[in-house]
Amino acid sequence: xxxxxxxxxxxxxxxxxxxxxxxxxxxxxxxxAIAKRLRRHIITxxxxxxxxxxxxxxxxVEIVTALYFMVLRHKPSDPQWADRDRFILSKGHAAxxxxxxxxxxxxxxxxxxxxxxxxxxxLQGHTDxxxxxxxxMSAGALGQGLSFAIGVALAGRLNxxxxxVYVLLGDGECDEGQIWEAAMAAAHFKxxxxxxxVDNNGQQIDGWNRDVMSxxxxxxxxxxxxxxxxxxxxxxxxxxxEAFDQAKLVKGKPTVIIAHTIKGKGVSFMENNPDFHGxxxxxxxxxxxxxxxx
Amino acid sequence: MPQEVSLREAYGKTLVELGKxxxxxxxxxxxxxxxxxxxxxxxxxxxxxFDCGIAEQNMVVIAAGLAxxxxxxxxxxxxxFVPGRCFDQIRMSIAYSQLNVxxxxxxxxxxxxxxxxxxxxxxxxSLIGSLPGFTVIVPADAIETAQAVKVVAATNGPFxxxxxxxxxxxxxxxxxxxNLGKAVTMRQxxxxxxxxxxxxxSAALEAADNLRRHGIDCRVLNxxxxxxxxxxxxxxxxxxxGAIVTAEDHLEHGGLGSIIAQVVARHHPVPMEFVAIKDxxxxxxxxxxxxxxxxxxxxxxxxAVHRVIKKK
Ligand SMILES: Cc1ncc(C[n+]2csc(CCOP(=O)(O)OP(=O)(O)O)c2C)c(N)n1
Numbered sequence: 001x002x003x004x005x006x007x008x009x010x011x012x013x014x015x016x017x018x019x020x021x022x023x024x025x026x027x028x029x030x031x032x033a034i035a036k037r038l039r040r041h042i043i044t045x046x047x048x049x050x051x052x053x054x055x056x057x058x059x060x061v062e063i064v065t066a067l068y069f070m071v072l073r074h075k076p077s078d079p080q081w082a083d084r085d086r087f088i089l090s091k092g093h094a095a096x097x098x099x100x101x102x103x104x105x106x107x108x109x110x111x112x113x114x115x116x117x118x119x120x121x122x123l124q125g126h127t128d129x130x131x132x133x134x135x136x137m138s139a140g141a142l143g144q145g146l147s148f149a150i151g152v153a154l155a156g157r158l159n160x161x162x163x164x165v166y167v168l169l170g171d172g173e174c175d176e177g178q179i180w181e182a183a184m185a186a187a188h189f190k191x192x193x194x195x196x197x198v199d200n201n202g203q204q205i206d207g208w209n210r211d212v213m214s215x216x217x218x219x220x221x222x223x224x225x226x227x228x229x230x231x232x233x234x235x236x237x238x239x240x241x242e243a244f245d246q247a248k249l250v251k252g253k254p255t256v257i258i259a260h261t262i263k264g265k266g267v268s269f270m271e272n273n274p275d276f277h278g279x280x281x282x283x284x285x286x287x288x289x290x291x292x293x294x
Numbered sequence: 295m296p297q298e299v300s301l302r303e304a305y306g307k308t309l310v311e312l313g314k315x316x317x318x319x320x321x322x323x324x325x326x327x328x329x330x331x332x333x334x335x336x337x338x339x340x341x342x343x344f345d346c347g348i349a350e351q352n353m354v355v356i357a358a359g360l361a362x363x364x365x366x367x368x369x370x371x372x373x374x375f376v377p378g379r380c381f382d383q384i385r386m387s388i389a390y391s392q393l394n395v396x397x398x399x400x401x402x403x404x405x406x407x408x409x410x411x412x413x414x415x416x417x418x419x420s421l422i423g424s425l426p427g428f429t430v431i432v433p434a435d436a437i438e439t440a441q442a443v444k445v446v447a448a449t450n451g452p453f454x455x456x457x458x459x460x461x462x463x464x465x466x467x468x469x470x471x472x473n474l475g476k477a478v479t480m481r482q483x484x485x486x487x488x489x490x491x492x493x494x495x496s497a498a499l500e501a502a503d504n505l506r507r508h509g510i511d512c513r514v515l516n517x518x519x520x521x522x523x524x525x526x527x528x529x530x531x532x533x534x535x536g537a538i539v540t541a542e543d544h545l546e547h548g549g550l551g552s553i554i555a556q557v558v559a560r561h562h563p564v565p566m567e568f569v570a571i572k573d574x575x576x577x578x579x580x581x582x583x584x585x586x587x588x589x590x591x592x593x594x595x596x597x598a599v600h601r602v603i604k605k606k
Binding site: 128129130136137138139140141143144147148149150151152153154155156158159177178181182184185188189 | 320341342344346347349351352353355356357358359360361362363364365367382383385386387390391392
């Protein structure tokens with residue numbers, strides 16, 4: 001099945017139109033421009049740092065763009081705002097994407113992106129909640145984010161706060177048993193304020209998921225664990241936003257959005273190329289990539 | 295004989311007290327709430343109690359998420375499963391994340407008894423003590439347990455409290471106040487110092503009484519806070535008594551003895567002896583039988599004191 005065939009599995013109804021305070025008025029065209037900027041940042045900053053994870057950052061660009069520039073209620077000027085919607089990056093190696101997004105939102109200066117992975121930078125190789133404004137969770141060891149998100153969602157419910165919790169997982173990350181412990185628990189606790197998004201780019205480090213460790217039938221697994229499942233083309237902003245809207249209507253259970261994506265998306269020689277999981281483009285490749293992303 | 299009281303029960307009851315005073319206290323367990331006694335809290339505050347099932351890795355990271363959202367989570371199970379089974383989770387999501395999570399485990403050490411080595415937590419202090427930012431506490435009786443749990447609830451940061459399965463004789467009376475990070479002098483003495491934790495504190499007191507009959511004047515320190523350790527009390531003991539014996543229900547490697555030896559070596563080298571489990575796993579048996587077989591009795595402490603004094 002080609003990517004474009006992945007539509008939403010049901011119609012969108014917009015129940016709650018509260019959008020990101022600052023960005024809610026953006027058009028899809030403007031968001032697409034932002035997505036392109038994020039890709040350029042990812043290439044530039046990992047190229048400059050000389051290490052990092054461009055592939056799994058590029059695949060989730062639209063997911064994170066839709067969230068930060070449309071879906072999330074957040075205040076870049078007040079990262080600790082108690083009622084903010086939470087975005088938790090479980091696949092912490094996609095830190096360059098999160099940093100670029102936070103910078104574009106205004107959490108810290110865009111110039112700071114150039115310090116990625118340098119000594120004394122606030123932008124650690126993997127996310128660090130203690131030092132970086134806007135980062136909710138320290139990550140890097142895979143498999144923990146969904147559990148963390150459950151804790152955040154339970155706290156919101158206990159406090160009668162209506163913030164929503166979004167957590168981004170890798171598909172390879174779903175090899176971890178803890179993901180399924182958490183999947184069981186989120187359904188058991190009936191956390192309808194929790195949405196997991198799987199960046200389903202089909203790859204992990206040693207190759208394709210299906211060769212390393214089969215996940216199929218992936219969507220059935222989530223369903224069997226008690227989740228509402230939505231499958232979507234993870235590079236189409238409109239479809240993603242519809243999916244997030246649909247998730248708001250689901251009551252009594254958590255929702256997972258399986259976002260079909262392409263690892264390395266947007267740069268021809270990086271797309272579906274496992275080499276660029278943890279390898280960065282050299283100077284020449286940076287130039288070619290930036291040209292492609294003009 | 296002083297009265298024997300359950301540390302676990304003291305923990306459970308203190309949680310209820312804390313829960314009444316502070317709505318932000320939440321409690322998690324991993325299908326052992328009958329044993330850890332978090333069940334008391336569960337009965338009183340069902341909405342603030344989360345049984346995570348037999349999934350310890352998930353539990354400790356849920357606790358981290360709760361802490362990141364302003365709650366004060368206490369997560370409990372057996373000491374052999376937390377930290378052992380979820381070390382990486384504790385490391386990244388609690389220690390490195392600097393989150394206000396309280397891990398309170400029960401069934402520490404070989405005093406668990408009949409369940410055998412799979413249930414004897416003899417490495418937990420070494421594991422958890424290795425994590426930057428963690429405070430590690432091992433109470434010596436039920437009174438100290440209740441006190442410590444209250445202090446921990448009121449102090450920000452990651453904490454580990456290790457309790458044991460058996461009831462222990464009270465070594466304190468009700469007006470004892472737990473002082474975080476401070477050793478407690480249980481007996482004065484100038485010939486040698488025994489520094490003990492948990493179940494070994496009452497054994498150390500018994501040993502000191504017996505030694506006195508042999509004309510040996512032994513200082514006894516309870517060291518309820520293992521980390522950060524009370525360096526001043528150790529240096530004082532080393533310089534005033536010239537010999538130190540440590541006593542713990544834990545492997546010799548990485549526990550109380552190791553931590554104190556480092557302080558002694560750095561600041562005031564004196565002869566030391568270590569009453570602890572020697573690089574092995576124990577077997578099934580009654581707690582008292584195991585403590586005897588693996589060298590964790592008052593008698594073993596006495597012999598260690600005789601040895602260490604000879605080396606002075
Ligand atoms: C617990 C753990 N084991 C191994 C790794 C090393 N590692 C980093 S990324 C990765 C592959 C992740 O694959 P996936 O979740 O699909 O991420 P994506 O392909 O989207 O980048 C691995 C194995 C890790 N970070 N954490």
